[in-house]
Amino acid sequence: MLKEQPDVCTTQEAAAILGISVTSVQKLVEGGEIAAWKTPGGHRRIPRASLLAYKATSGTPRTDLATPARAALLVVEDEEMQRAVFAAQFKKWELPIDATLCASGYEALIEIGVRPPDILFLDIAMKGIDGYEVMETVLNRRNLREVNIAIISGMAREDLDARGGVPPGVAFFPKPVRYDELRGFVTACCMRKQRAALA
Missing domain, CATH: 1.10.1660.10 (Multidrug-efflux Transporter Regulator; Chain: A; Domain 2)
Structure with a gap:
């Protein structure tokens, strides 16, 4: 032989x-x-x-192609039960995300200052600093322009319009949440992250 x-x-x-x-x-x-x-x-x-x-x-070997870059996902939701449901869904999805869940807009702004997210889920109707205020802060910061924002709210569309509507480039998902649609949004954001990491 x-x-x-x-x-x-x-x-x-x-x-x-x-x-x-x-x-x-x-x-x-x-x-x-x-x-x-x-x-x-x-x-x-x-x-x-x-x-x-x-x-x-x-040159230097590229990052292992089998290990996808992970996307930082920040959820701002004041209802404890809804946060628990989000956490359970994220685990099922098995997507390359690292999720952080905040109970208030105040907590979210602190978290954003420490670690800017790639994806931001926002409830709108919250006590204190609400979702609109968090969103406006992110949209007005140059270093946060690449954040993928989704409003997830039980507010009627006309009530949202009274607050200023849904800004261009921001997704809107009404409650009760359709998690298959939300998963599609997150998957697309993760793919964008992968392309940026390999560029």
Whole structure:
């Protein structure tokens, strides 16, 4: 039985050379960034020269493609039961998000100052600093322009319009919440985060 040429690597050996996971190597091969072929048995074989060329042109190895960048999600909701429901839904979704739940607009502004979110869910009718005030603060800050904002409220649309309406670029989800729609919104925000991380 002939031995494989030493200048050809398996995906496991390629992963060790590049310092990334086997899954990431497979993604690079499928994306055409690393040359490879399959044996009759279906195993990938990668020329060592192709790996070294990729490593030289990529500089520092990229963040593992199999590990998505996580999006920071901030929920501002004063009803404890609703916060618990949100937390349960987020766990079911298994999306790359790190969720923080605040019980008031005041707590939310402190949290935003410490860690600006990628996604912001806002209830509107709250005591003290309400959702509109939090939203206006975010919309008026240059460093927060990329935040994806969604109003989640039981207020009638005409009542929202009396407060100034829903600003352009802000999503609106009425209560009771349709969690499938909300999940779609969050998924889209996460994909945007992934593209930005790989840019």
